[in-house]
Amino acid sequence: MARKPSPFVCSSCGAPTHKWAGRCGACGEWNTIMTARPAAGERREAAPVIALSDVGEDEFSRIATGIAEFDMVTGGGIVPGSVILVGGDPGIGKSTLALQVANSFRTFYFSGEESPAQIRHRAERLGVDTGRISVSTVTSVEEIIAAAESARPDCVVVDSVQTLYFSEVPGYAGSVSQIREATSRLVDMAKRSGIPVILIGHITKDGAIAGPKLLEHLVDTVLYFEGDFSKDYRVLRAFKNRYGSVNEIGLFRMEEKGLVEVKDKNSLFLNPYLSSSPGNAVSASLEGSRIILFEVQSLVSFTSFSNPRRMADGFDLNRLILLVAVLEKHGLLKLGTFDVFINVAGGFRITETASDLAVAMSIASSLKSREIPPSTGFVGEIALSGEVRHVAQGHRRIQEFARSGFERIVLPRGGMDEARRAGFAGEVVEVGTIAQAMDRLF
Ligand SMILES: Nc1ncnc2c1ncn2[C@@H]1O[C@H](COP(=O)(O)OP(=O)(O)OP(=O)(O)O)[C@@H](O)[C@H]1O
Numbered sequence: 271m272a273r274k275p276s277p278f279v280c281s282s283c284g285a286p287t288h289k290w291a292g293r294c295g296a297c298g299e300w301n302t303i304m305t306a307r308p309a310a311g312e313r314r315e316a317a318p319v320i321a322l323s324d325v326g327e328d329e330f331s332r333i334a335t336g337i338a339e340f341d342m343v344t345g346g347g348i349v350p351g352s353v354i355l356v357g358g359d360p361g362i363g364k365s366t367l368a369l370q371v372a373n374s375f376r377t378f379y380f381s382g383e384e385s386p387a388q389i390r391h392r393a394e395r396l397g398v399d400t401g402r403i404s405v406s407t408v409t410s411v412e413e414i415i416a417a418a419e420s421a422r423p424d425c426v427v428v429d430s431v432q433t434l435y436f437s438e439v440p441g442y443a444g445s446v447s448q449i450r451e452a453t454s455r456l457v458d459m460a461k462r463s464g465i466p467v468i469l470i471g472h473i474t475k476d477g478a479i480a481g482p483k484l485l486e487h488l489v490d491t492v493l494y495f496e497g498d499f500s501k502d503y504r505v506l507r508a509f510k511n512r513y514g515s516v517n518e519i520g521l522f523r524m525e526e527k528g529l530v531e532v533k534d535k536n537s538l539f540l541n542p543y544l545s546s547s548p549g550n551a552v553s554a555s556l557e558g559s560r561i562i563l564f565e566v567q568s569l570v571s572f573t574s575f576s577n578p579r580r581m582a583d584g585f586d587l588n589r590l591i592l593l594v595a596v597l598e599k600h601g602l603l604k605l606g607t608f609d610v611f612i613n614v615a616g617g618f619r620i621t622e623t624a625s626d627l628a629v630a631m632s633i634a635s636s637l638k639s640r641e642i643p644p645s646t647g648f649v650g651e652i653a654l655s656g657e658v659r660h661v662a663q664g665h666r667r668i669q670e671f672a673r674s675g676f677e678r679i680v681l682p683r684g685g686m687d688e689a690r691r692a693g694f695a696g697e698v699v700e701v702g703t704i705a706q707a708m709d710r711l712f
């Protein structure tokens with residue numbers, strides 16, 4: 271006799287079970303037991319398959335939102351039928367961004383977090399066309415999908431994914447199974463109808479978009495909206511993008527009238543009155559297709575602890591420890607009795623080794639209490655041997671220094687030719703090792 275199939279299954283590990291439980295006995299995950307799909311029938315119609323060359327191209331035409339920074343991060347605008355997940359800390363401006371993007375379309379805005387009056391109030395403050403945007407506080411996925419499919423708006427915004435509810439799945443709104451199932455229904459709707467969906471998601475304490483990691487696999491694009499609350503700038507980063515690069519960043523400033531695109535991106539991370547106090551050095555970072563200049567600040571102070579402290583804000587701590595070791599060994603700096611603190615101005619985050627030379631020289635400058643001459647830029651990676659090495663796209667970094675009116679750049683050996691080719695007319699200091707760099711600067 272054939273065994274009766276189990277009516278429930280764990281959505282995480284796939285283990286079948288005969289009764290529903292809050293926790294899967296096989297993998298230990300919570301809220302993952304759901305109703306099993308009916309067993310497959312013996313005969314099914316063959317799935318339609320078409321030649322790749324017969325697939326229409328127009329399905330991929332992007333819709334530019336007119337917000338240049340957003341379009342840049344998404345790879346040229348919103349692709350019809352795509353689902354974009356926007357994550358960010360509470361209050362960072364996710365709803366503001368969504369509303370501003372929505373302004374470019376006839377949008378249905380579903381908000382489980384705010385009342386229509388609150389949304390209208392914000393829309394008026396942002397100068398959004400309130401006639402084109404329709405709002406609803408419905409959180410039932412079925413109703414959202416039905417509304418979108420019958421009225422066919424140009425875009426659907428769901429604020430936020432944590433408030434969605436899908437009646438066929440057990441669990442409260444915001445639970446893992448609810449979020450996952452609701453999202454997959456919306457993805458399904460988007461693909462069928464071609465209506466793009468913007469989903470807003472909260473970020474948990476450990477930095478992941480709340481809900482299962484699986485959410486990131488379900489959607490086409492994952493954007494993170496971040497920034498520093500003490501400053502008014504915001505950075506939009508692509509974490510995943512099926513339709514474009516994930517290296518681009520979008521820069522905004524949060525103002526009374528909403529998010530304003532930043533035209534001169536260096537103004538955010540570079541102090542316009544570049545102080546030439548000891549410990550400050552400027553470098554150039556490659557962010558997607560752009561070069562951004564920023565200032566590194568170091569403070570080296572005598573320690574009263576037996577274990578000197580190393581702290582880094584905006585820079586990898588392990589890289590800092592490594593650079594300190596290289597400075598001790600090959601630069602002959604006695605840092606063992608000093609605390610070393612690094613901060614990257616404006617809350618910028620260094621992700622490249624191309625800024626090593628700037629970081630190392632800012633540490634040396636602070637230790638020696640000797641300032642780096644004003645208007646000096648650094649480009650170079652530091653090897654464990656103390657050697658200063660060339661970096662990727664050095665040419666473009668030098669061009670950016672030239673464009674920003676820098677008078678002096680410190681480059682790896684052989685950098686003079688590159689600097690002249692990049693149109694830099696100022697003084698070029700070529701250094702082969704960090705010891706040479708310190709000789710030339712201090
Ligand atoms: N009148 C105003 N002038 C300037 N900035 C404002 C004004 N009102 C709100 N803001 C900014 O907007 C931010 C809130 O934006 P928004 O509601 O879009 O954030 P959110 O990420 O959707 O937040 P939540 O997680 O609560 O949904 C505030 O933190 C503030 O920086």
Ligand SMILES: [Mg+2]
Pocket residue numbers: 364365366383429
């Ligand atoms: Mg919000």
